[in-house]
Amino acid sequence: MKKIILILFCILASVQGCTDDLNTEPLVEQSLDDLLANDPDAVSGILSRLYASFALSGPDGPSSGDISGDTGESPFLRGIINLQDFTADGMKNRWGDDGLDQLTTTSDWDENNKFFGYMYNRIYYTIPQANNLLSILNSVSIDGQDQVVGEVKFLRGLAYYYLIDTFGKGVLVTENEIGVSAPLPEATRAELFTFVENDLLEAEALISNTKSYGRANKAAVQMLLAKLYLNAEVYIGEDRYSEALTFIKKVIDEGGYTLAPDFVSNFSGDNDSSSEIIFTLIADSETSQSYGNTTYIVNGSMGSETMPIINFGAAEGWSGHRATKAWYGLYEDNDDRGELFWTEGHNYEMADYKAWTDGYPSVKFRNSGFSTTLPATTFSSTDFPFYRLADAYLIYAECVLRGAAGGDASQALNYVNEIRQRSNANTIGLSELTLDFILDERARELNLEGQRRTDLIRFGKFTGSSYIWPWKGNTAQGTSIPDYYNLFPIPLSALEANPNLNQNPGF
Template structure:
């Protein structure tokens, strides 16, 4: 049962995607060319009871696959290379390339605008991220619309609808985190062509919280669902994320409200895996790391093939003198590495005794004189397509990856608890210290001596040391006021030693194509 969703995800739900052509969100229709393979209608698509699980699996798969056939050739969205269009690949780029943790050597289109923080509303990668978010929201809405009057049964348990509402809430969180005030559509809106209104960031925040609160009792208990599917703990984690970032989203400090949800997670039986490196290997669903995973985006080298998601995150960081075979792949892409700002967060840099300092330095320079040269900047050895026994992943070609991406894991919850206690003045300071030290001791980092050491600077750095390249950094930097007009790192602002950028870049622009198509939308300030 552990990989039920992933084994089906690239083969099922194909015909169901025809429904998205009438989703009721059409202001981006010039970018969303779904080209369904089999024509069906909402009236008959669920004639086969198995279709409920198939459609659910396709919604989950939307985070890791890029189209309807795999690995490429029939994309969900157009206007950009299909491999580039993948949800996880785009989300990772927006959360990581805009920060001190990652720099890309390629010169594809306007990709370096993300590194340099000089993007415009015409940036094709920002447009792809936006379209991908709304593709996921759209197919979630259609599932909920089509099943609204279907009674609960063995084929459609109540948890299915709750899981889809969670996945939609997750995408809406990504939307408000990156774009602020966004188009807002649910299953209650009509199908067909109409121009959605723009919900304020605060309004959509309130909707997400209300949705998660409503589905919490319906979700399967923590750690009882199929691996890779959402449960109560995933809901708690997203609620904690929202409340911890509420000052950014709503202008009010709600960090105290995150504490009960984090306590629920910590008390649910998750455990830190003993080996940090094994969290990011091809068998991280079975090697013990799964006991730390709260929610993951699952990959399978045979059944979720594509050139985004984990294929990107394993191939792109390998280049120079690095051994592709050691990563379980047939060759590296020489794309992404890191900056000295991140390296220097570890005592003694790349020579740190902290096990999380996974840097490859042979043939690599710490200083980045040439942003387009992969050898300028230390490489990062984090995600690999080999098992904890050193066996390569299931795809014999070495192209596609078995490693699952950790969306939420226990170590993050421990660090969030410490931050929530620090910000709110509530909770248990002793437990906050204990949780931080559990995380640090796992990787041979020196334990902290007391709560007074849990400063903003420490929290931001510790989150980076523990969670680098897991899609958290941009959101964390913004919450701590270090993203745009304060923090500086190499090549930020397209300056070798870095410079500050305009504060309005804490938000990405609404893509110009959508602003033009929908007069109900207002562009974010500064763009």
């Protein structure tokens, strides 16, 4: 009888990305029939654990860990913020941690940086969980099976998307490789892209339009497909902007989402009521505590020596993250989004990225309620808006500007101006709607949402000297960095575990 594994685990020889502590025997095994007889919601519980792998450190609170290493540093979302935002132009961290310093200054990257290892291992912890659940679902019949399969394929695709984006290659392991002991071959970026594309297309056909907060629906799958296609020119050297536009139009036209009336409501402790958020990672100060969800963003951006942190719902301030002028310098005086920085006691110029008072902390994310009164807490209850409608609007506009078939320039302008009007920014005319404008508008609207590095790479602005920001290349005024920094180095532990893997060029 088919077994369901309650503690989903990965096999080191099959995946080559997991650490020894994950190569464990399952604690409980039952037949699926017995399990469902005792708990009809058992599969939903296992699926919830799969969702949680993107935000939590482990199953038993903030001190538990799914992968080896510091349980506070290693969660998936924290890795996304570190690798997407702190390596880019907008945000810098001041703690001086070995590894994090190298990210925030885009310098001295190598295969031993623990933060590259955390991301790689998180990816290859999540993928086997999805594979195990798909293996079970492929051999049984349960109510709502297509929906669950669609969600699992989406989550697996999301993990692979970050592999494609950050490391550019790895091993391709599916439910068909469960139990394989031989090291798997290296998969190219193009091979991974094709697999994820096909898997997500299958997921889109299976999953429903129904909105269930914290769970993926058809619009979430379409957002991920649109992002995959949007970056295809970087990932596989192909223009796929027309496909990106096709799927983003589905999100906009069929998803049933609307812009939240107030920008800040999307980033407050009661943002579960937002009409704009398409897919979210749930946080709760009591039931889903983590140092790696929005707690990292909120507490990390608060410092009691210069700020009234309780006003933003924080009981702790870690005095870590400050914005550079490359972000807050983009706003017009009347743009409400430009007011979401704490300036009192802080310097405009970031002469020293390790000085708390150099640069402006962002208060975009806060743990206080927008429409309700919430107490200040140590852990954040602000859900992370992984995908939201404003991003879809900006993707639409970018695709139109890049020549995608089926778009309309006037509609693109309307979408951009809707976003700007919400924040009282000046509307623009069609002649002002350029790709450079879109890149800046994405910074104004989406910074600290885990997208900036990918955006800069897509626009050809991350490496080289065409765009310089404070502390790029570890100099205060910024300097050029090499093109091979468009990918991260494969961690040494992965290379040692699988002789089929080769290091990315330049490292």
